[in-house]
Amino acid sequence: MDTALERQGSGLIREADILIIGGGLSGTMLAAQLLRLPGRRKVLIVEPRSELGRGEAYSAVELGHTLNGNAARMSVDPDNADDLTQWLTAFIEAGGWPESDQQHVPISELFPPRGIFGLYVQQRLAEARELGTQNGSTAEHVRGEAVDLRLADDAVMVTLADGQVLRGGFAVLATGMFPAARTPQTESSGLNAAALDPWDVAAMRQLDPQATVLIIGSGLTMVDAVVSLEQAGHRGPIEVFSRHGLLPHVRRQPPAWQDFLAEDHSLRSPRQLMRALREQCRQAQAQGIDWQAPLDTVRAHIGRLWNQASDVQRRQFVRHVRPWWESHHHRSPPLSAELVARLHGEGRLRIQAASFKGLVESAEEALGIRICRRGEAGTTVVQGAALINSSGIEYDWRRVARPLPQQLLARGLIQPGPLALGIAARADGAVLDAEGNPADRLFAMGPPLRGMWWESTAVTDVASQAKALAGRLAELQVLASG
Numbered sequence: 001m002d003t004a005l006e007r008q009g010s011g012l013i014r015e016a017d018i019l020i021i022g023g024g025l026s027g028t029m030l031a032a033q034l035l036r037l038p039g040r041r042k043v044l045i046v047e048p049r050s051e052l053g054r055g056e057a058y059s060a061v062e063l064g065h066t067l068n069g070n071a072a073r074m075s076v077d078p079d080n081a082d083d084l085t086q087w088l089t090a091f092i093e094a095g096g097w098p099e100s101d102q103q104h105v106p107i108s109e110l111f112p113p114r115g116i117f118g119l120y121v122q123q124r125l126a127e128a129r130e131l132g133t134q135n136g137s138t139a140e141h142v143r144g145e146a147v148d149l150r151l152a153d154d155a156v157m158v159t160l161a162d163g164q165v166l167r168g169g170f171a172v173l174a175t176g177m178f179p180a181a182r183t184p185q186t187e188s189s190g191l192n193a194a195a196l197d198p199w200d201v202a203a204m205r206q207l208d209p210q211a212t213v214l215i216i217g218s219g220l221t222m223v224d225a226v227v228s229l230e231q232a233g234h235r236g237p238i239e240v241f242s243r244h245g246l247l248p249h250v251r252r253q254p255p256a257w258q259d260f261l262a263e264d265h266s267l268r269s270p271r272q273l274m275r276a277l278r279e280q281c282r283q284a285q286a287q288g289i290d291w292q293a294p295l296d297t298v299r300a301h302i303g304r305l306w307n308q309a310s311d312v313q314r315r316q317f318v319r320h321v322r323p324w325w326e327s328h329h330h331r332s333p334p335l336s337a338e339l340v341a342r343l344h345g346e347g348r349l350r351i352q353a354a355s356f357k358g359l360v361e362s363a364e365e366a367l368g369i370r371i372c373r374r375g376e377a378g379t380t381v382v383q384g385a386a387l388i389n390s391s392g393i394e395y396d397w398r399r400v401a402r403p404l405p406q407q408l409l410a411r412g413l414i415q416p417g418p419l420a421l422g423i424a425a426r427a428d429g430a431v432l433d434a435e436g437n438p439a440d441r442l443f444a445m446g447p448p449l450r451g452m453w454w455e456s457t458a459v460t461d462v463a464s465q466a467k468a469l470a471g472r473l474a475e476l477q478v479l480a481s482g
């Protein structure tokens with residue numbers, strides 16, 4: 001498709017072969033993969049942020065906000081597991097991240113700050129752009145928010161908030177994760193207005209260092225929030241509330257373990273999986289091997305197991321296994337985990353199994369939340385000086401108050417994924433419309449496919465999806481032009 005700018009009504013129409021909506025890790029990696037493939041293509045990446053490749057995760061400016069896996073596990077190149085280690089070696093040699101010296105571990109074992117990982121992603125895009133120019137391929141950042149999308153027989157039309165219209169042969173939803181679930185009760189009680197951003201160290205510096213801080217949620221975002229508080233000089237009590245009261249385990253570097261699921265395709269139900277996994281962990285521990293070794297082998301199979309499972313089995317997993325999976329699989333980087341353990345040991349950080357029920361009116365300078373402790377019928381009010389909401393992500397697009405998800409649903413172009421997690425799609429990423437028909441021109445990748453694969457968010461998930469989807473789109477482009 002030729003580059004063309006024309007006017008239609010008040011909207012400016014720009015044309016491209018492929019429109020990528022969202023320029024975080026997913027959209028940027030997809031663009032990089034597309035640029036590397038033979039053939040000529042023009043890609044437009046719609047992203048409101050000033051920089052591509054960062055999204056929320058890799059916009060982090062605090063060095064203590066690190067990846068939750070070491071460099072050897074976080075390559076964005078599915079064909080080269082050492083890609084990040086190689087890039088990081090050159091980056092450190094050139095004087096970047098001087099603080100890494102203090103850790104005295106090989107570069108492959110470092111847990112890079114997420115902001116530095118963002119630079120790596122950007123450099124890989126820059127290199128792909130250079131390669132792309134040899135084929136006449138380009139990837140351009142269009143700043144703005146996509147607010148609507150329509151499908152025609154031969155094109156996809158995307159409208160941006162400023163009225164601009166983009167027309168592409170194909171479009172990909174790479175819109176990432178939407179902020180924490182808000183029940184109507186918490187919405188009306190202004191939780192998000194009252195809460196501090198878990199990553200905003202500057203805002204935390206405004207707090208009285210001895211103030212009591214309340215944190216809702218006990219996953220990796222809570223860990224980041226504790227790092228932020230520490231960096232901001234906070235030394236007061238931290239009260240953490242989460243439904244199950246589980247803290248993430250620390251990530252160690254376990255040795256390889258036999259891929260027991262590769263040999264046993266009969267395992268289907270969450271109960272069978274957990275039984276087999278516990279047995280493997282017992283065997284490992286009996287040999288003096290870390291339980292993390294067998295657990296890590298499950299990761300490669302989780303998408304297949306989830307995808308094959310019935311909704312009943314998926315519900316069982318979410319209800320009974322998810323809290324355990326979250327705290328054991330989504331593990332904390334060692335330095336952050338050390339900090340949390342130290343504060344816990346000193347009694348400064350307390351974790352309680354309790355559900356958040358809403359904000360309560362409090363005197364000025366104070367803040368109250370109503371919680372229900374696990375096993376108790378009534379609620380209790382807890383007071384603090386500040387509140388941090390680290391309770392997760394809204395995966396149900398029907399509840400996401402953004403124009404694009406709402407418009408896609410209203411137009412019947414998408415339908416909720418299994419258990420209303422993200423949106424439904426075919427294995428190649430083609431989204432399913434309200435009737436269940438796969439779109440010819442509309443695809444999705446990354447967190448929107450949570451319901452299809454359960455794990456569809458981490459660096460390695462996104463990197464392998466980007467490669468597969470780029471190949472598929474290039475194939476479709478050839479078919480469409482022939």
Ligand SMILES: Cc1cc2nc3c(=O)[nH]c(=O)nc-3n(C[C@H](O)[C@H](O)[C@H](O)COP(=O)(O)OP(=O)(O)OC[C@H]3O[C@@H](n4cnc5c(N)ncnc54)[C@H](O)[C@@H]3O)c2cc1C
Pocket residue numbers: 021022023024025026027046047048049054055056057058066067068069144145146147174175176177404445446447457458459460462
């Ligand atoms: C704080 C945090 C830390 C993480 N740490 C790790 C980690 O250590 N290791 C790991 O493996 N994974 C980690 N993840 C998970 C994963 O790597 C990220 O979620 C990853 O960024 C997913 O990339 P994405 O591009 O799909 O989503 P995002 O990074 O969320 O990017 C989506 C982008 O889409 C844009 N967008 C959304 N809607 C529109 C629209 N309508 N129009 C235009 N643009 C739109 C947004 O502005 C955003 O920039 C982390 C995630 C978070 C949030």
